[in-house]
Amino acid sequence: MLKLRIYILVFLLIFGLLPLSLAVLINLPLVLDRTALFYQRAYLQNLRADFRDLDQHLASRHELIRFLAKLPEPGLLLGAHGDLEQIDIARARYTTWINQILSDQRDVIQILFTDAQGQARFWLVRDARTQEWRPLPQPVQLSNHHFIEATIRAQAGGVMVSPIRLDPRRGRDDPRQFMTLDLASPLGSERNHSKTGAVVLTIDVGGLAQSYPHTLWVNQEGRYLRPGEPVEAQPNAFRVFPGLESIFAEGKLALWKGEGGRQMLWVPMFMTEDGSPLWVGRIVDPSPLDAFRNELMLRVLSIIALLFMAVMVLARWIAARVEQFGHELLGGVRRILSEGQPLQFSWSGPRELQELGEQLTTLAATHAEHLQAVRAHTHELEQSNRYKSQFLANVSHELRTPLNSILLLSKMLSAEGSGLSPAQRRQAQVIHEAGRDLCDMIDNILDISRIEAGQLALNIEPVELCPLLEDLIELFSPQLADKPVELILRLDPNLPDLIETDRDKLRQILKNFLSNAIKFTERGEVRLEASLFPGMPKPLVLSVIDTGIGIPRDKQEIIFEAFRQADGSTRRRYGGTGLGLAISRELANLLGGVIEVESTPGTGSCFALWLPLVPSASASALPSTAMPPGNDQAPEPLDSDGTCLPLALASERDAPWALVIERDVKTLVTLTSALSQAGMGVQTAADFDEASETLREEGQGCALVLAAAQLLPEQPAAAIQHLPLVLLVEAEDNRQISVMGMWVLSKPIDPIALELLLGQVWQRLGNRRKSIPERGTDES
Known part of the structure; x- marks a missing residue:
């Protein structure tokens, strides 16, 4: 339930705090930037307010220069008319007047009068030491000639302002001359618009700038x-x-x-x-702005922390409510599925929850009824199966007694010294051969009955493999005397001398393989091979390869069912009961092995028996390994001598993956872990519709399907029908479903049983032949 709380917390964080956090992350930088901008603008306003005083000061100088442009005797100052003595008296009187009215205007450092042609006529300069105005032989600083001409052309009473003039050379001698600007106004009458010249004031801007600290x-x-x-x-x-x-x-x-x-x-x-x-x-x-930013961040983080704590408390409360509801629901469902109890779900709360409780109650009652009916039906099937097996055993036993007499008498009558004619001896020989075939059929029926009843015992002992295979070659060689077919034995030099198995059961399986190969091969060869693949769960492979009529792909599974052959014409032409391969697969399962078949019509067949060198203790208890119909796996790669290689050894690029159709979380975790350790990828699905969609999208490389039995529909999708299927069943349902001819795995999952089953699957998927001519058809 810890995960549930985490999920609820994450959900509330995403849909509760995430929008707020995003809003803070998006808007907080904007707020801080705007605040910083306002703060900077405030500083700019202060700076401009300081320099506004300078503007006002310069504006007052505009009035001063307009006043100076309206002199009563401009002609005497400019020297345009009058004698020199009068001009000197007028200029002296003007100098005295300027010293009186501009004594405290320290920023004005020079006054210059020009004529209408822009030539300097009279100038006064403030002494840097005494601060008194006095004329000099030459002006300290001459204004720009173009600036003077523009002033003379200006309207009477107007004021022209020059750009700031920087003169570092003069500034070294007189700091007042370092940074200056000129104010100029035309001289003349505003009435008749006559222009007689211009007056220019030079302002010490550098001195004014020193008044602004920092x-x-x-x-x-x-x-x-x-x-x-x-x-x-x-x-x-x-x-x-x-x-x-x-x-x-x-x-x-x-x-x-x-x-x-x-x-x-x-x-x-x-x-x-x-x-x-x-x-x-x-x-x-920036300290006030930094303080504001820190205060704002602290408040925002405090709000987010409080909301986070509120979400945690809310998530804990919701999780506790959901946990209580989940315990009741899961516990009830578990009892319904495992025990079949008709439970009552009485939940208070919203109307939807009450309706869910009522529907679950109805479902529990229906399930209990169906489970009881299924168990009763299963009991009837088991009893019917026991009756069938007992009947077959009894009938077979009763047939053996008169049949033995028929075999003995027919053999005596067909002998040379019986006194019968050749035609009569031939008839007795036919009776003997027919009786022997009937006896073999009865033996097969007895074997099938014993296997189904679980009464076939194993005799595990050390077996010399090579002599056993050589004896089989000698046994079947006479049957090929009249056929253009060669019987070959090929042995791997790395084969062990001894293996642990049941000699008789192994010999019976190989005899069935060889008998079928010889029966369905008219020309070419029949080859018995033994190979070893160290490191595999079932490293020993015994194969019978022929160049016979072959088996269609869609018939390669039904030949392992009892009394079934590829088609009716095969039985009419070649004979046989169709029990040989069914018995062989069951015997292979008892020995802990698996049978693989690879065949192409008209080319030949390869029947391979994969065995462990030492069978496990639970080998005889393994469920039936008959594959579901319709499996059409493609042939796998071969090694240099034509022997089939398992998928894991053939190509790591094509590593298979498994599809698990299960809703129980514990089972999913166990299967996923085990399959991953076995080198297989895992895909999961909650039902067969989702599984079909997964196979349509990612079906390439799917090697195995493990499905919960309760999720299995009556007719699985075609994509699943063509794949090896393992049913996951409860322990009490194992016996019921194992007769369906599928792999079966009981829940809870036993790691050892799962490992053994995966070994069988691995052999089924990865060990086929295709370098030899493909061979074989229906077997007896």
């Missing part, structure tokens, strides 16, 4: 920009921040992540004169 300024090449310090020759930012170069190449806002959880937000904030962006970087503190 902020890095880096150009596109990865060099740090620090006012007052020389520009680095190497792109140190790319070395300090691995992967930053690829971020700069994309030219978009990005978050850089480094080792130890370091993070930095990089923004392309300004554009320089050379057209490349100026990047601003600020450190991002």
Whole structure:
């Protein structure tokens, strides 16, 4: 029941927790990514808020330059008219005025006035030491000429902003000149749209940038920009921040992540004169985000753990309920099947469960009635069989007494000195031969009766094999004097000198083989062979091979049934009762062996007896090994001298597999383990419909079918009919079903009996001949 609990737990986990777990796995990374994105956007907003002050400061400078563009005496400052003395007085007065109104505007470092052609006419520069404005012989920094021309062409009152200008050379002497930008506005009247020149303010951006703490300024090449310090020759930012170069190449806002959880937000904030962006970087503190992520993961895992515990408790409760129900159901079914008791199933609960209990109760009663009827019928069959055997034995015994007198008198009358004429002696000889045939038939009937009654005893003793075979050749050689048939003995040099068996029973089997071969062979040869296959369960094979009329494939099984031959014409032409092979198979079974036949009509036959060198103690108790009709296994491979090889030795590629039709789990486990250890693959089915489907899909290589007797239909499917079949029966049904001519195996499975049966199956499947001419037909 532990497995049941595991199954229920897995089921609930799959259909209960699995969707939740998948939802968490799918959505949690998305939630974390979105949270990280919001966090990064918050940092970006803070960064932009800081630089918004810079934008507002520059906007205030727009108003300043518009104010300066509306000077009352622009002509005197530009020197367009008036004498030099007046111009100097006006410029001195303007310088004093600028020192008054721009004394605290430290970021404005230069004021430049140009004429309408863009030529510098007047300029003031803030002294870096005294912070006072004064004119110089030459301006410190001249604006871009194109920028001045664009300003002059602009609308009056407009303001032009230049890109940031980086000048590391001037910055070494004056840090204010390291990073600057220009604001320009045209000079002139807004009414008549006359343009007299332009005024340009130079702003120290580098000085403004120093007011933003924890902020890095880096150009596109990865060099740090620090006012007052020389520009680095190497792109140190790319070395300090691995992967930053690829971020700069994309030219978009990005978050850089480094080792130890370091993070930095990089923004392309300004554009320089050379057209490349100026990047601003600020450190991002990931600790709040990490704390949120850890808290979220902890809560999610806690919820999943609680749900898992709830599923475990629920699975245990459901398993306990199912276990109780299963015990009642399995116990009741077991008693119904084994004891035939009509049980009462009274279950409370859902309506379907109550209906199931009622149907099982009805089924139990019906089964008990049928089982009682079957047992009574079986008893009648056994009694009838005993009467038949007793009748045959009595009749045969009563016939033997007058028959012996007939044989003796006919032999005396056919002798030379009997005083009868030659024609009369010939008639007496015919009577003697007919009586001898009748006597042989009576002996066969007695043997069959003894075998069926289980009264045929074995006399196991050491037997010299080679002399026995040579005696048989000498015995049958005179019968071939009038036929163009050669009788040959072929012995394996590795044969043992002695084997443990019943000499008389072995001799009777081989005599039947030889008698049939000689009877049905008109020309060619009859060959008696003995071979040894070490390592096999039944290593000794004794074969009789002929070049006779052969046996059709569909008749190769019925010839082993009592009083049966291949067809009626065979009996009329060649004679015989059809008991010889039936007796031979039963005797082979008693000796622990098995008989194989391989034949082709018009070519010949091969009858092979496979025997152990020492029979097992339970050999005489083995069930009948008559194969089910219709078995048409293909001939198996041969070795170099034409001897049939077993499947396991012929080709590992074609290793056979077995189909087990059983519902009892214990029996399935036992059979699967044993078959796997024997080198056979295993397929299972719950009924014959499923078995038929399995054979249709994977029938290639199926060598054996083991089926529970209660699952056997009246007419199995054709795919199963053509395969060796082993019936799995309860112990009390063994005797009943064994008369059906199939392999039978009792339950519970006995490993020794299973091993012996597999040995017979292995011989049946793997040891046939096809290198010799195929031979034989119906046997007597």
